[in-house]
Amino acid sequence: MTISEQPAGFWSYVHADNDAEDGRVLRLCERIEAEYSLITGNEIHMFVDRDDISWGGRWRETIDDALAATTFFIPIVTARYLKRPECRRELIQFAQHAERRGVKELLLPILYTVVPNLKEDSDDEVNAIVASTQYEDWTALRLEDEQGPLYRAAVNKLALRLAEIADTISERPEVLTAVAEDAALTEEVSDDAPGLLDDMAEVEVLFPTWTKTIETLSSEITEIGDLFTDYAPKLGTAGRSSGAAAKLAVARRLASELDPMADRILDTATEYADQALRMDSAISGILLNIADDFSNVGDDGEFEKFAEGIRGLRDGGEKAVQGLDGMNDSAQRAGSMSRDLRKPLAKISRALQRFMDGQGLFDEWVRRIDAIEAARG
Structure with a gap:
């Protein structure tokens, strides 16, 4: 060596x-x-x-x-x-x-x-x-x-x-897998194998699915936020009028309503992270190919469309992360009221973690797109 x-x-x-x-x-x-x-x-x-x-x-x-x-x-x-x-x-x-x-x-x-x-x-x-x-x-x-x-x-x-x-x-030859294992992007290498624009188009097919996932998450964040807003005065009134027992009863009712919502938001966040992880190999391969030689694209407009789509998803995800993070902070403050609340609140924390895992990949893709565009002037 x-x-x-x-x-x-x-x-x-x-x-x-x-x-x-x-x-x-x-x-x-x-x-x-x-x-x-x-x-x-x-x-x-x-x-x-x-x-x-x-x-x-x-x-x-x-x-x-x-x-x-x-x-x-x-x-x-x-x-x-x-x-x-x-x-x-x-x-x-x-x-x-x-x-x-x-x-x-x-x-x-x-x-x-x-x-x-x-x-x-x-x-x-x-x-x-x-x-x-x-x-x-x-x-x-x-x-x-x-x-x-x-x-x-x-x-x-x-x-x-x-x-x-x-x-x-x-002693091992360098390899770089430019396509994902995802069935939508896996092809036998042949004379009519997909080119770079074909791979970009395949990824773009998933943009509406990612957008829908982000919209679903935003809706679920609003739903949970509304639930806490609804219960806040009830918890306050119970605490003043009847002491800890009444407050605990309200907290338990909140936990029973919150738990299925937490399950849904955890599933949505996990789906978002899984989608990004499955496609990282394909998107990274595309960006490596373009960074090596932009002429591989052959069409500036197609790359701009692809880059705009990735950026739009990143921005939408960033807003959802901010909303989920803020809602999570507010929700966690209620965790001290009752052990019953800790289970759904733990799911919400895991949802935030999963969504940020997926968002981290989108952030990285955008950074690399920015680098490609900066290199081109």
């Missing part, structure tokens, strides 16, 4: 987790870098701060291009990590990117604490992605003495694994 081919990595973590561990999360990164250099004679550079300009630049290169370089993504998975929108967005984007390139091994999670529902058939796409990898279990090791033999051996094992993956991938 030449110097130019030496690997790099994104060390993705939550600052609060590192603080809670008195800096052990970042020290683990430093130890792995040092151990990798010791056993291979080569360097591996880890980008550790997503707010740093070097992280952003390298991230865009990695996600936008089919790079010959080997770049790992190492998320430090904790319960807090799985709740952070930016962490979830990065993990989903990298997983999709690695899938397109045929290098899934470059996603190497470290399970730092025990988290619930970590299984491949989880209804949470991030949990399912992590569970589907050969993650490193650090839940017991993080409690070991950093200078002790068990901890040092585990660092060595992880560094060896990174080196083995890097060597394996360096």
Whole structure:
């Protein structure tokens, strides 16, 4: 492996987790870098701060291009990590990117604490992605003495694994899947296989479906907001007139009406995220193709139509996220009134999380469209 081919990595973590561990999360990164250099004679550079300009630049290169370089993504998975929108967005984007390139091994999670529902058939796409990898279990090791033999051996094992993956991938030909596994876009390669404009048209067919999903979500947000508005005076009156028992009874009635609404909004948000995830491979392939050579499009008007459609969906989704976020904040304040309310409110929180997962992909597509247009002047 030449110097130019030496690997790099994104060390993705939550600052609060590192603080809670008195800096052990970042020290683990430093130890792995040092151990990798010791056993291979080569360097591996880890980008550790997503707010740093070097992280952003390298991230865009990695996600936008089919790079010959080997770049790992190492998320430090904790319960807090799985709740952070930016962490979830990065993990989903990298997983999709690695899938397109045929290098899934470059996603190497470290399970730092025990988290619930970590299984491949989880209804949470991030949990399912992590569970589907050969993650490193650090839940017991993080409690070991950093200078002790068990901890040092585990660092060595992880560094060896990174080196083995890097060597394996360096000998593998570069691939880039430009079409999705979605049946609507899968064709046998032949003389009459679809071209780029055909692929763009296939994606555009789904625009009304996405628009309908966003409209449904907005309607459901309004419905839940109206329910809380209706119950607010009832809860206030109950609290003043009859004490906690009456207030609890009202809260329970609210919970019974809210629960089916929460189920519906969770289903809608999950559908939105699933639609975006299914189409990410196709849309990213299209954008990579165009970024490589705009003449592949052959029709400026078609690209403008495609870009306008993606932007419109992104903007509509952004408004829905703002509405869902605001409604969620208001709803969560009511959670302290009754245990009965916590179940539907947890579903609403998960709905917000799912919708933001899908919205993150739309944001990324628009960023890449902006880059294409800026490059063209």
